[in-house]
Amino acid sequence: MAVLKIENVSKIFQGGTTAVDDLSLEVSDGELVCLLGPSGSGKSTLLRMVGGFERPTQGKIFIDEADITDQWPERRPTAMVFQSHALWSHMNVFKNVAFGLRLRGLPAAEIRQNVEGVLEMVGLAGYGKRMIHQLSGGQQQRVALARSLVLEPKILLLDEPFASLDQHLRERLREEVRDIQQRLKITTLFVTHGQDEALSMADRIVVMRDGRTEQIGRPDAVYRKPLTPFVAGFIGTMNLVEGQVMRGAFTRAGIRVPLPVADGPATLAVRPEALDLIAAEPGQAQVHRITDFGTHGIVDLELSDGTRLKSMATQPNALRPGQGVDLVPRALTVYRESREIYRDVHD
Template sequence: MARLTISNVCKMFGSTYAVEDFSLDVEDGELVCLLGPSGSGKSTLLRMIGGFERPSGGAILIDAKDVTHLPPEKRPTGMVFQSHALWTHMNVFDNIAFGLKLRRLPRAEIREKVEGALALVGLAGFGKRMTQQLSGGQQQRVALARSLVLEPKILLLDEPFASLDQHLRERLREEVKDIQQRLGITTLFVTHGQDEALALADRIVVMRDGKSEQVAPPAEVYRNPQTQFVAGFIGLMNFVKTKVVSGSTVHPDFGLEVPIEDGEVVVAFRPDALSIKSPGRDGGPTVHRSIDFGTHRMIDIELADASRIKAMVPPTQKWDKNALVSLTVQDYFVFRDNRLAYQSNGTVTAHCNEKLAHA
């Protein structure tokens, strides 16, 4: 279908960068998710690719052709917005056919293409309905069909499921993934939902303050975060501030081996990498709360310094409030100044630093 090249693109609003020196290559048929919090620049970047915003600098190329300054209607892209952007005075058929009519295609060809697009998104037979008669999920399918019927080289999706309930979001994202794979269309999908990105993407671009923090396949972003920001944004993560002295952390509840230079660090580990046992020592970690999620329990644990971390345990394990526990950590990350400084492998017991505990 198409290859997208974004080269050193930036966008300024006044003196503020919304996107700064951003570069990315998206391969033919690839689905890339732009993931980040509100204000990270992901939607602005997508609008620049679609031609709805003009870059302040840099270049955007599709199949090696520079489209940086082309208007949206001159680009081989199709964009689906969060708000659906359907015309309420038109029925479903006319909404989807609008772009084809502007191209002055024959009536029979328009009908064939529209009916094919409706069938593709699971709305065969809905052509005569008005958009107000559709559910939110059906309206979003119409918006998707309206983009796909134009046969764009690149499909742009700007948080298309953000206004829908969780179950409908999950169903539609599976349908979109199936359609994208069936058509082999190069796709960029903007979202702030980590689950959506993990479920859909071939690669994830984690954005922060208009820049990319990490670009990698979902499994790598989750298992090998390169910055503290990425570690905290993808999945649940515990963070413990401490210091490294002579190759180990100096913390009342965590004495972990960290073979890096001395200094302040942040140790990070996921709730499922933390196991708890009893009994614990007096003055050590205690259970603050236990929450049953059906498939697992999440245990809030209060450390000696009054900070809290979470452990994920089987639903059959029950822990009483204020119970003293000992902790074991499997696989942890150590960050310094937001960058990954050390990553463990294997199981390491988070033993008590005796001198600190009794100081």
């Protein structure tokens, strides 16, 4: 069992910059939780505090009820995989992976057995004698992962480990890492700014902004039920339209959507896949451009005031640039003062 508890943790750097602001989080045994947010949101600082590379200004961090807040990194039951790999170029693969076990004073035979086992697990069986410069970027990242896993940590920490890799390799490695994590049932905290990685890998996503949590939930809930305009705009593609609700309808540049909410300013949020189009002249919007991706098309729309929206179309060839269309949202969310005030989903 390995449960990570972060209680009311803050980190204020010299000069007064607050990187993490009174944040609490619990990661359950065997769970993979992803910290997702833009640069400067505090996600990497939080991860480094769990790993012991930064000390909290206030708050406590526990692993299985044991307070590790003031422990040095090497004393913690954690292991971190860095974005930069942090491998020793003068050592071969075997020595890189075995380094931590040798510091623990394990017998040579046990070290060899453990290292060979973990190299096979990450797809590098037979690579022990190779030097780091002889490996591709993806293979180097596998070595970094193996070096962490061989220590059998209670908590695995991943700090944007795929950021420097190309898209296809990134997709393949994240599938492999997820498979390994589920097979070992190791509690994992994963930092990324890539929403696709968070949606495809995480049991839960923590969306961070300015050192605080905007929303915590399962990937499907965060995608389909974003609680704030920030989360709505950060996760996936979202049409966010500022306007007014007057006499029971949201209005903006020719758009009129009936809504059972009080009058006042509001933000209408509609996913492209939930925005249907009906040919109409002159229409609420005009087709600006159509991009055919084979499996679907993305239709760029323009309102009368220049506002741009997107719609996903299964038959993009049925539309043409300059055509007038009316907008029919099948699912929408309405925000006011950065909080959800109404949600409607229908077929």
